[in-house]
Amino acid sequence: MRIGLIGTGNMGTLIVDALVKSKAAKPRCISVTNRTKQKAVDLAKKHRKLKVYSTPKEVLQHADIVFLCVKPAQFHPLLKSLRSDWHPNQIAISITSPISVRQLESLIPCQVVRVIPSIVNQSLSGSTLVTFGSSMTDLQKSKLWAILSQFSHPIEIDEENIRVASDLSSCGPAFLSYLLQKMIDGAVMSTSISKKQATQLTTEMVSGIGKLLEEQIFTLKQLEEKVTVKGGITGVGLSVLEEANNGAFEKLFLETQKKFKEDQQAADALFNEDLNK
Ligand SMILES: NC(=O)c1ccc[n+]([C@@H]2O[C@H](COP(=O)([O-])OP(=O)(O)OC[C@H]3O[C@@H](n4cnc5c(N)ncnc54)[C@H](OP(=O)(O)O)[C@@H]3O)[C@@H](O)[C@H]2O)c1
Incomplete structure (x- = not known):
């Protein structure tokens, strides 16, 4: 499968490193972009043959699975700008917790899943927390599960327990x-x-x-x-x-739940507008 990543900051870089190190994907099968392009270019110096594109739209054109590795506040504008660029069979993966899968589905017209990584995935260990969207087929689920299993122990987590x-x-x-x-x-x-x-x-x-x-x-x-x-x-x-x-x-845990609610409210303010349309 061709894998794409939008955002090559801390987590985007970690995921590329883990995919390559675990041999889940060859660099030539991975397409990346970053707002500050030089960051993605630098990552390609480490992983030769990694494909660097100038825009998220180009990454979507060259990938079956796309990891969205931007910060929570950057999701909504990014997803709005890409609304008409997805293919129905593509899989969009969000790696951020305060934005629910339902909210993602309201703006992404393809299969959606949330996968929360951990820094320990860099050593091909630790968990990834998986919440599948409503329309993913069993085949798509098992393909994604197989990729995640190469560099982590995937665990299915429901929306209710995603923060803890x-x-x-x-x-x-x-x-x-x-x-x-x-x-x-x-x-x-x-x-x-x-x-x-x-x-x-x-x-x-x-x-x-x-x-x-x-x-x-x-x-x-x-x-x-x-x-x-x-x-x-x-x-x-x-x-x-x-x-x-x-x-x-x-x-x-009480404090992290409190902060999580604030982050969710900030996301709700942006996404509810689209859900109600
Ligand atoms: N840190 C963790 O341990 C951890 C664990 C699990 C999940 N997460 C989640 O991971 C996500 C990313 O966190 P991070 O620490 O990797 O943040 P980060 O280092 O700031 O990386 C975000 C990257 O996205 C790029 N970006 C922003 N908007 C973009 C756009 N429209 N198109 C292309 N690239 C864009 C930024 O580019 P610039 O270089 O221009 O800023 C930046 O390099 C967050 O949502 C966080 O909740 C983090």
């Missing part, structure tokens, strides 16, 4: 990296260990946890239990964490 699922899968790497940096800083400030050594030990530990989980040697709970010897040092540390946690993650 994205928080865990896509924002999770930032949340976890933040906590790990706090752990390193705490060690450096409270003891004589150097930042370099604390960072190395922590990085290797996290990488090891990833492998243990991937190989299903332990679950998260088992990992905690295995390391925690009754009356030992780990337990002392865990008690401090338990006390300091104080519902931090409950607050986090």
Whole structure:
């Protein structure tokens, strides 16, 4: 299948890298465009034979599947400008959560699906969160699923849980990296260990946890239990964490839901106009 991408920012670049690295697509089968064209040209220096076009319309003319990798506010003007350029059998893929599949369907006259990637897809791991549009055939679904499976573990997510699922899968790497940096800083400030050594030990530990989980040697709970010897040092540390946690993650998810509603309202203001037509 010929794959197209509109927007080669952080996520567009990540998807091209993952498609090529996983061999899901050869660079010559991928067409890209970016508002600032030089960004797409630079990406083609990394992946020789990648096709760079000047406009989104040209990408649509050369692709069966098109990833829309622009920011939420850039979707509506982009989709309006492309309204008459889609082919009914093409598949349009949005990678942004606040715009619902129904809203996308109101402006895209072909098959629609939402696929939320994660930065960890760059290492051909982690999930992609998939919400299919209403008219996709089983064959189209399975073709897309096969492509996503090359660089991720696709999981079907309904509209209701898209935010919390994205928080865990896509924002999770930032949340976890933040906590790990706090752990390193705490060690450096409270003891004589150097930042370099604390960072190395922590990085290797996290990488090891990833492998243990991937190989299903332990679950998260088992990992905690295995390391925690009754009356030992780990337990002392865990008690401090338990006390300091104080519902931090409950607050986090409430806040992300609140921000999500605001983003949805901004999208609604633009898309409802079209839905009501
Ligand atoms: N960051 C994450 O971990 C993550 C995870 C899952 C989903 N997402 C979603 O991914 C989407 C993209 O995020 P991002 O971090 O990749 O943003 P980004 O780095 O700003 O990339 C967006 C790109 O789209 C280009 N663009 C904007 N309008 C365009 C148009 N009309 N035609 C062609 N290109 C256009 C921009 O070009 P310029 O170079 O001219 O600005 C920019 O390079 C967002 O909707 C976000 O919700 C992000």
